[in-house]
Amino acid sequence: MRFNFYKVFTILFVVVVSSCGAPKQIQNLSLEAKQANDSKEYAKALEAYDQVIEYYSGKNKVADGAIYEGAGIAAYETGDVKKSIEYLEQAKQTPTHGEKTISTLALAYKQIDNLSKELNNLELFVSKYSESHNINNVNAQLFDAYFRSENWDLALNIWSKLSTENQEDLKNLTQFMKVNCKLEKDKECGELAEKILKSDKSNVDALEVLAEKYFWLAEKSYQKEMKDYEQNRTAKQYKKLLKELEIINANYRTSRDYFLMLYKLNPDPKFANYLGNIFTRFEVKEKADYYYRKAKENN
Numbered sequence: 001m002r003f004n005f006y007k008v009f010t011i012l013f014v015v016v017v018s019s020c021g022a023p024k025q026i027q028n029l030s031l032e033a034k035q036a037n038d039s040k041e042y043a044k045a046l047e048a049y050d051q052v053i054e055y056y057s058g059k060n061k062v063a064d065g066a067i068y069e070g071a072g073i074a075a076y077e078t079g080d081v082k083k084s085i086e087y088l089e090q091a092k093q094t095p096t097h098g099e100k101t102i103s104t105l106a107l108a109y110k111q112i113d114n115l116s117k118e119l120n121n122l123e124l125f126v127s128k129y130s131e132s133h134n135i136n137n138v139n140a141q142l143f144d145a146y147f148r149s150e151n152w153d154l155a156l157n158i159w160s161k162l163s164t165e166n167q168e169d170l171k172n173l174t175q176f177m178k179v180n181c182k183l184e185k186d187k188e189c190g191e192l193a194e195k196i197l198k199s200d201k202s203n204v205d206a207l208e209v210l211a212e213k214y215f216w217l218a219e220k221s222y223q224k225e226m227k228d229y230e231q232n233r234t235a236k237q238y239k240k241l242l243k244e245l246e247i248i249n250a251n252y253r254t255s256r257d258y259f260l261m262l263y264k265l266n267p268d269p270k271f272a273n274y275l276g277n278i279f280t281r282f283e284v285k286e287k288a289d290y291y292y293r294k295a296k297e298n299n
Contacts, residue, residue, distance in 0.1 A: 026055050030067060037070050046074035046083075053087075065094030069101045076104050081111045099129045103138055110141070119145050136163040140172065147175045152182045170196065174205050181209060189213075204265055211258035215274060218251035222281065252278050269298040 033048035049071035056063040072088035075081075088105045091097040106121040122142040129135065139161050146155035156179055159167070166172055177192035193209040200206070225244045229237050256278045263271045272295035279288035 026052055033067075033074070034070055037074055040077075042074045042077035046071060046078055046080070049074055049087075062090075062094065065091045065096035065101070066098070067091075068094065069097050069104075072108075073100060073104050076108055081108050084108045085112075099125065099132055099134065102128070103134055106138070106141060110145075115145065115149055119149065136166060139163075140166040140169075143172065144175065147179065150182075152179050155179045156183060170200055170203070174203065177206065177209065186213070202261075202265060204262060207258050207262045207265075208271075211255050211262055211271075211274065214251045214255035214258065215278065218248045218255060218281075219277075221251070222248050249282075252281055267294070267298060269295040272298065 029048050030052050033045045033052065036042070036045035036048060049067060052067055053063050053071060056067075068087045068091035072084045072086075072091055075084035075087055085105065085108050088101050088108065091101045092105065102121050102125045106118050106125065109115075109118040109121065119142075122138060122145055125132075125138050126135070126142065129138075132138070139158060140163075143155055143158050143162060143166075146152075146158065155175070159176055159179075162172065167176075173192065173196055177189055177196060180192060181189040189209055190213050193206040193213075196203050196206040197210070221244060225241050225248070229241045256275065259271050259275050259278065262268070263275060272291045276288045276290075276292035276295060279285075279291065
C-alpha cells in the first residue's frame with residue numbers, strides 16, 4: 001500500500017487551520033457582542049456573549065472579565081436578572097472586570113430585593129470608583145438603599161454627597177425628610193416638609209409631618225396652660241391662659257387644615273381621629289363625633 005503524503009498533509013492542514021480558526025472566530029464574536037452592547041442591541045449582544053462563554057466553558061477555561069461583564073450587562077438590559085447576576089458575579093472574580101460589573105450588580109440585586117448584596121456592591125463601588133462619572137447615580141441609589149434598610153445615620157451622612165439634581169428630586173427629598181424625622185431632627189423635618197409642599201401640594205408624607213407638628217405644638221401647650229391655670233386660678237393666670245389660647249387655637253386650625261387635606265387624599269382612620277380631637281378642642285361636637293365615627297368605621 002502506497003503512503004499518500006498529500007492526503008496526510010491535507011488532513012494536518014485542516015486540523016491546524018481549524019484549531020487556529022476557532023479562537024479567531026471567538027475573537028470576532030466577542031467584538032460583535034461588544035459592538036452590539038455599545039449600540040444597545042442587547043438581545044443580539046447576549047446571544048453572542050453566550051456563545052463565547054460556552055466556547056470557553058467547553059475548553060474548561062475562564063473567559064476574560066470584560067466578556068462576563070458585557071454578558072451580564074446585556075442580560076440585565078434584556079430583563080434576565082438571574083443570568084445577569086450569574087455572569088457579573090463571575091466577572092467580579094476576575095482581575096479584569098470594570099466598574100460596570102459592580103454598579104450593574106447593585107441594580108440587579110435591587111431588582112430581586114436582595115438589599116444586603118445591593119448595599120455591599122454600592123459601598124464597594126463608592127470605595128473603589130469615587131471618581132467615576134457614574135458616582136452621582138450610585139450615591140443616589142446608596143442613599144435610597146440606606147433609607148430602605150433604615151440606616152438613618154448613614155443615609156443622613158451620604159446626603160451631602162448627592163448631586164444637586166438628586167437632592168431636588170421629590171422622592172429623595174421626601175425620604176430625606178423622613179430620615180430627619182426618624183432622627184428627631186424636628187426643625188429640619190418641618191422645613192423639608194414645607195419645601196416639598198411648595199413643589200407638590202398633595203404630598204401625603206409632607207402634609208402628615210406638618211399636620212402632626214402643629215397638632216402637638218397646640219396640644220402640649222394646651223395641656224400645660226390648662227394645668228398651670230388649674231393649679232393657680234388667679235386673674236393674672238387666666239389672662240395668660242387666654243393669650244396662650246390664641247396661639248394654641250391658631251396651631252390647631254393649621255393642623256386641622258392639613259388633616260382635612262390629608263383625609264380627602266387618604267381617609268386613614270388615624271387622620272379622622274386627629275380631626276375628632278381637634279374639633280373636640282374647638283367644642284364642635286357634631287364634627288368631632290362625625291370624625292370619631294369615621295375613625296371607628298375604617299378600623
